[in-house]
Amino acid sequence: MSAIDYPYSQGDRLEERNTYFYSQYHGAAFFPVWQASRQAALAHLPPAQALPLPTAGEQLESAQDTAALLADLLNTAADAPGKRRLAERLLQRFEVSKRLHRRYDSDFKAVASSGYDDLDLYLQFAALCLHHAEQPGALPFLNGLLKVIDSLISVQQHLSPPQGAQLAWLISAEHDWVARIAARATVEITP
Incomplete structure (x- = not known):
């Protein structure tokens, strides 16, 4: 196997949060261990089913x-005026704390x-991050997607x-997004 480890989805990452600071660069050798983490999770999950679109309803408040914010953002075009900024603010909150609070x-x-x-x-x-996949400057959302999936895998038993x-x-969907970027950069990753 590989000497590279993928600790980001191990343990309870909502309680023992990843920092991702000073993560060592492994280049293309990183892809197989990332994929192994995902494959190990998939082995314990039911067959894939898309997330239902949440019902948008109440008016957003201060x-x-x-x-409600996620429902609003997921029911609106990713490039709608003002919505990208709200999505970025929620992404920033997640990036700082690796948690999503109810309010x-x-x-x-x-x-x-x-x-x-x-x-x-x-x-x-995670669906919101994917919602922004085809928008210009979407890499911060891919970064958030990778991290939120790490967190979800770490608590998959719940x-x-x-x-x-x-x-x-x-x-x-995460794999597909990474594969599209890799193909554009002529970097080969296995399916």
Whole structure:
């Protein structure tokens, strides 16, 4: 096997959060261990099923309900005026804390008492990252997708069967996105 390890999806990454700081560069040798992590997860997940589009409803307020925000963003074109900035702010909050809280205040600071254990939010956030895949400057969303999938794999034993099927679908979509970028850069990764 390989001397490279992929620790990012091991343990409970909602509690023992990854920092990804000072991650060693391994070049193309990284792809097989990343893929092995995903394949190991898929071996324990139900068959893939796309996430249902959440129902957009309530008007967004200055204090953001994360589920309502995700529903709004997923039901709107990724390039809609003002929506990209909201998606980027939520992405930034996730990048800083590696958590998604149920609520954020008007400055997009987490309302700590709202909790961060709603796994549906992480699945919807991953879908939001994919929603931006074809937009210019989408690499920060790919970065967020990789990390949220690491977190979801680390807690996959807590996913319901439908959530597990959704994670399987997200892993496939993540691979497709990485493969498209690799092909454009003429970097070969195995399927």
